[in-house]
Amino acid sequence: MKIYIITSVLSKYLSIALLLFTFTLGAQEKFIVVLDAGHGGKDHGAARTYPEIGYVAEKDVTLNVALAVGRMLEKHKDFKVIYTRKTDVYPTLTERTNLANRSKADLFLSIHVNANQKTSPYGTETYVQGPDQNRTNLEVAKAENDVIFLDAQDRQTFGSYDPSSPESLIALKIQQSRYLEGSLILGGFIEGNFANKDKRLSRGVKQMNLHVLRMNAMPSVLIEVGFVSNYDEAHYLASSKGQAEISESIYEAVISYKKAYDRKSGGGRIVESKPAVVEEQPLKNDFRILLMSSPSKYVPGDPALKGLNYILTIKEGNLYKYYYANTNMASVRDRNIKTARDAGFKNATSIGFTPDQKLASGYYTIEIYAGKDRLASSSPILKAVSDKAVRTKVGGVFYYTYGTAKTLEEAIAIMKDLEKKGLKNLVIQKVVK
Template sequence: MQTYRLSLFVLFFSVLTFSFDMTLYGQSSSDSFVIMIDPGHGGRDSGTPGTGRYKTTEKDIALDVSLALGKMIQQKLPNIKVVYTRDKDVFPSLNGRAVVANKKDVDLFISIHCNAQPGKKGTAYGSETYVLGTTKNKQNLEVAKRENSVIALEDNTEVYKDFNPNSPESLLGLMIAQEEYLDHSIKLARYIEDEFQTTGKRRSRGVKQNIFYVLAYTYMPSVLVELGFLTHKKEEEFLNSKRGKDIMTKSLFNALEKYLKYLNIDGHSVVFVEETSAVQASSNVEFKVQIAASSKALETKPYNFKGLNNITRNYDENRKLYKYYYGGASDYNEILRLEKEAINKGYKSSFVVAFKDGKKIALVDALKTTTN
């Protein structure tokens, strides 16, 4: 299955380039789709202690839900391979989590955490799912500060010298690299938050963007899930209960199953159809499906693109690459249909991009995603 094992040294020179037969470089030869589950914190890093009423902390709840999720995947989706950054109460470094994900042929990375509201009386509650991105929201920055603070507990902090969440400009290269996976990360994040609401009957605080180390340095679609606030007494009780953990685990599994069905992974005969209302972009916004990028200028003919028509090509001056797009629509649901067509043709890494007045913009901006 497709993986993205890219190093920082080649990141800016070759991203999703392909050979004459359109086979993407970096494509895994593995027959299994690999999901890495990352239970946040661990060992001497307890994560948030919550209200202090329980012996268990964030690291314990994250591990319980992670192991239960992995077990459910293996029982119900036996052709999906599950690996963990930790499967017991140990302390893997943030860098270690990212390194092992990139080395283990991972196709999807999901990091599981619990939230906290520092310095207040615990009025905030609900789930949040994050994808990589910058933010100026004060609350979001506090979340990033807390989840990245484990760096101070590590023996070797030199590896993090170039990582500065307070300076998004310093992370520009990482942001550019991750744009190839952002659409799929957002898609999974939305499935997760939808399932927390429908299956879990929980409050969702939405899909958000933030600078987390484990998202910035894992080169595959990746999300970080905050199950709820341990500083909120009722939510802390829920997440410490077996029932609460079971509900959140089932919600996460349902979201992952929808994501896999969307990709038509593992021989699913039923292709999941998103139940969304029509999302119509403004007249100067157009969605397209990026299917590949190459240093070669290929003719935009169907025989070069597995029979797909309506192919356009743009040259990216910054990255010195030709990018190839399938279709075009102002209706987001229509472009999702075209994305599925591209995926079914074999372009498993295809993703939706957006243009405004002919210039590429962030997909989340085009969709005008509203988060709390």
């Protein structure tokens, strides 16, 4: 009754009020789609050259398709589109997945182009995150993950992953099952459209462990829109007709997906079914996993490191501290601890590092050599640092260090430069005064 009175009094404004209300709701309830055009910049992805059409690069096809899908989705008021890139640049995997997670997206679509040594394979396939690792899938995983590994930051963040090692598969028992259903539904729509609308060969929806999928807290697919290594398909991929068809099929699959979920959730968004992890925000600190402290210096591949890769060694006093992986996401940190413990470091623990924190006193330097023999001045190690190393001798062991840095990040940068010059087994040394 009250409401009736108010509305009758304000009947004139009711429609405006309702409109505003709807508008506000609508703004909150946008269905957020992240479009990730694979590769970019110096990373061309798969590419081939053909006499008639010249150079066809994956990065160009994926960008055109992502932009076209986005343009169509943006025409709907209830969609919000986020692009991991809109130009010919290369966002790191960390940047791509962080963007998706921070934006609390509803869907993540990564667009790629396939290639094979042989020219015969053709067709489309859509990958969802999953434990299934057959040989063929592993080849794709390696191809797509290798390029991702170009970036040093990713290497630290995703320290656990070496797709060619069976041990890593243990670490990779990552459960994306909570998003698997949605991913499979979307994948089914996409492949269905390719097959039925575009009359293309669909190689199906497959499960695979891919970084770009496994780090996402939302239904995610990686679409291989065709083989650039196949003559006919390369021409199709490079053509505006081909790109338009591919884009429309992906676009319509997203629309079908949203409709399916709107029905399922009674017209609302699927917020209830999304677990709290979607809300995960990056932490203030970086977290590395301390595996052990030891007076012994172990080099990569040493059995003492139990097969873990991407270890940062920081020497403090006489002790070498071995740190594994680096992340500012709590869920990744916890997973990294588990990986380290599973590998046999029972006491592995995470240590927080404040990014770019300057040492209050002292400095970092790089230990470039430790050994019983004094280095000759002609040594490649000394040459690499233009004879600017500092030599000390402790307990019959010669130590050579190079450079000074106030922050760990600067020290890592110096170390990376030295690695580029061919130096190996480098250790960051924290010198406290």
